[in-house]
Amino acid sequence: MEVSQIIKVAVRDLNRMWKYRWWLAGLVAMNLSDLFIMATIFNGVVNRALIPDYIKFVAPGITAIAIFASSFSIGREVMVEIRRDVHHYLLSLPMRRYELLLGRALGGTIRGLVYAIPFLILLIAIEGLPNVEIFSVALISLILLAFSMSSLGIALSSISRQMDVQATVRSLLYFVLFFFSTVFYPSRAISQFSSIRLISHYNPVSVVADLLRASFGEGVMPATDQLISLPILSFLMSVAGMLLYMKAMAK
Amino acid sequence: MRGALFLIGRELSKTRRYKFFIAMRFTWFAIQVAVFGAVMSRIVTIPKFYEFYLVGVYSSILFTLSVFISYEILEEAEDGLFEYFLSLPMGRWEFVLGRSVGCAISSLAYTIPMLLLVLLLLGNITPFSIALSLFSSLLFAIGISGIVITFVSLVKSSDVSDIVFGAVDAILVRLSTAMYPLSAMPSYYRIPSVANPITQLAEFLRYVLSPDVFSYTYFEPPGSAVAFLIGFSISAFMIGMLVFERKVEGGGWR
Numbered sequence: 223m224e225v226s227q228i229i230k231v232a233v234r235d236l237n238r239m240w241k242y243r244w245w246l247a248g249l250v251a252m253n254l255s256d257l258f259i260m261a262t263i264f265n266g267v268v269n270r271a272l273i274p275d276y277i278k279f280v281a282p283g284i285t286a287i288a289i290f291a292s293s294f295s296i297g298r299e300v301m302v303e304i305r306r307d308v309h310h311y312l313l314s315l316p317m318r319r320y321e322l323l324l325g326r327a328l329g330g331t332i333r334g335l336v337y338a339i340p341f342l343i344l345l346i347a348i349e350g351l352p353n354v355e356i357f358s359v360a361l362i363s364l365i366l367l368a369f370s371m372s373s374l375g376i377a378l379s380s381i382s383r384q385m386d387v388q389a390t391v392r393s394l395l396y397f398v399l400f401f402f403s404t405v406f407y408p409s410r411a412i413s414q415f416s417s418i419r420l421i422s423h424y425n426p427v428s429v430v431a432d433l434l435r436a437s438f439g440e441g442v443m444p445a446t447d448q449l450i451s452l453p454i455l456s457f458l459m460s461v462a463g464m465l466l467y468m469k470a471m472a473k
Numbered sequence: 474m475r476g477a478l479f480l481i482g483r484e485l486s487k488t489r490r491y492k493f494f495i496a497m498r499f500t501w502f503a504i505q506v507a508v509f510g511a512v513m514s515r516i517v518t519i520p521k522f523y524e525f526y527l528v529g530v531y532s533s534i535l536f537t538l539s540v541f542i543s544y545e546i547l548e549e550a551e552d553g554l555f556e557y558f559l560s561l562p563m564g565r566w567e568f569v570l571g572r573s574v575g576c577a578i579s580s581l582a583y584t585i586p587m588l589l590l591v592l593l594l595l596g597n598i599t600p601f602s603i604a605l606s607l608f609s610s611l612l613f614a615i616g617i618s619g620i621v622i623t624f625v626s627l628v629k630s631s632d633v634s635d636i637v638f639g640a641v642d643a644i645l646v647r648l649s650t651a652m653y654p655l656s657a658m659p660s661y662y663r664i665p666s667v668a669n670p671i672t673q674l675a676e677f678l679r680y681v682l683s684p685d686v687f688s689y690t691y692f693e694p695p696g697s698a699v700a701f702l703i704g705f706s707i708s709a710f711m712i713g714m715l716v717f718e719r720k721v722e723g724g725g726w727r
Binding site: 244245247248249251252255256259260262263264266267268269272273387390393394397398401402406407411412414415418 | 493494496497500501504505508509511512513515516517518519632633635636639640642643644647648652653657658659662
C-alpha cells in the first residue's frame with residue numbers, strides 16, 4: 223500500500239471542497255443560526271433544572287452536527303461522479319483500488335475536520351478551556367465520526383443511480399442522526415421515549431456531542447458501551463461504504 | 474388571463490414529479506412533530522408548547538416547499554426552456570402571475586396532508602378552519618413564490634441563488650415564531666421576527682386553529698396578520714412583474 227497515493231486522492235478531494243462553497247455557506251448559515259438564534263431564544267424558556275444554560279448545552283452538539291454534515295457531503299460528489307461516469311477516469315489512475323477507496327474516505331474526513339475547526343474555536347470561546355484528557359478523546363471521536371460519516375455518504379451514493387432515491391435516503395438518515403440524538407436535548411429528557419433513547423444512545427453524533435460536553439465540564443461522560451460502539455460503528459460503516467463504492471464503480 | 478391559467482395548469486400537471494422530495498419532506502415533518510416537538514415540549518416552560526409548535530412547523534415547511542418549487546424557474550432557464558416561455562403569446566404579467574399562483578397552489582397541494590395532520594392533532598377539523606387555513610397559506614405561498622421568481626430573474630445565477638436561499642431558509646425559519654413565541658425572544662430579534670412572513674402565517678393559523686395558544690403569544694390582532702399576508706402577496710406580485718419585465722425583456726435569461 224502506497225500512502226502517497228492515498229494522500230494524493232485525499233488532497234484532490236480537499237481541493238475540490240471549495241467547489242461546493244455555496245453549499246458550505248448555506249451549511250454555515252444553518253449551524254450559526256441554530257446557535258445564535260435558536261439556542262439563544264430557547265435559552266430563555268428551557269427548564270433550568272434540566273439544562274442550566276441551553277447555549278452551552280447546544281454548542282458542542284452543533285459542532286458534532288457540523289462535522290457530520292460536512293463529512294457526509296463527499297457523498298454528493300461521489301453521486302455526481304457515478305452519474306457522469308467520472309469514476310472510469312478514477313479507475314484508470316495508476317493506483318490500487320483500495321488506495322483510491324481509502325483516499326476518498328480520508329478526503330471526506332479531512333473536509334469534515336477542516337469545516338469543524340472554526341466551530342471548535344467558537345466552542346472554546348463559548349465554553350472556556352476544556353479538560354485536556356477528555357478533549358483529546360473527543361478529538362479522536364471527532365475523527366472517527368468524520369471517517370464513518372464520509373464512508374456512509376459514499377455508501378449511500380453508491381446504492382442507486384437515481385438522484386431522487388439517493389437524496390431521499392440521505393435526508394432520512396440525516397434527520398434520524400440529527401433528531402434521534404442528544405444534540406438538542408439531554409438524555410434525561412428522552413428517557414421516557416424508549417425507541418428514541420435507544421437510537422440516541424448509540425448514535426455516533428450523540429457520543430461525540432456528549433464527549434465534547436464532558437470535556438467542558440457539562441453533563442456526564444458517555445458510558446463505556448457508547449465509547450466502544452463508536453469505533454465499531456465507524457469500522458462497519460467504512461467497510462460497507464468502500465465495498466458499495468467499489469461495486470458501483472465496477473459496474 | 475389565458476396565459477396565466479395555462480401556466481397554472483402546467484405547474485399543477487408537474488406535481489407528480491417530486492414524489493421522492495415530498496416523501497422526504499413528509500418524513501422530516503413527521504420526525505419534527507413526533508420527536509423534536511414531543512421532546513422539546515418536556516424541556517421548555519412554554520405552556521402548550523406542542524400545540525404551538527405543530528402550527529409553526531407546518532408554516533416553516535410550507536415556506537421551504539414554496540421556495541423549492543418556485544426555484545425551478547432557474548433550472549428551466551439553464552435548460553433553455555425560458556426562451557420558449559418568453560415566445561408564448563402572453564403578457565409578462567401573465568407569466569409572473571401564472572408562475573406565482575401555479576407554484577403556490579402546487580406547494581399548498583403538497584402540504585395538505587401535513588395540514589390535515591396538524592388539524593387532526595389539534596382536534597380542529599371544521600370546514601371553517603380548513604378554508605381559513607388554506608386561504609391564508611395560499612396568500613403566503615403566492616408571496617414567497619413571487620419573491621423567489623423576482624430574485625432569480627434579478628440575479629440569474631444558480632450559485633448566488635443557492636447561497637441566498639440556503640441562508641435565508643435557515644435564518645428566516647429560526648427568526649420566526651415557528652418554534653417559540655414572540656414573548657420569548659430578546660428584543661433585538663422581535664422586530665425582524667414580526668416583519669417575517671412565516672411569523673405572520675404561523676400566528677394567524679394559531680388564531681384560527683388554536684386560539685388558546687394564540688392568546689399567550691402577545692401578538693398583534695389577527696386582522697393585521699391577514700392584512701400583512703394580502704399586502705405581501707400583492708406587493709410580491711407587483712415587484713415581480715416590474716423586475717421581470719425589466720430584466721428579461723429583449724435578452725432572455727442571459
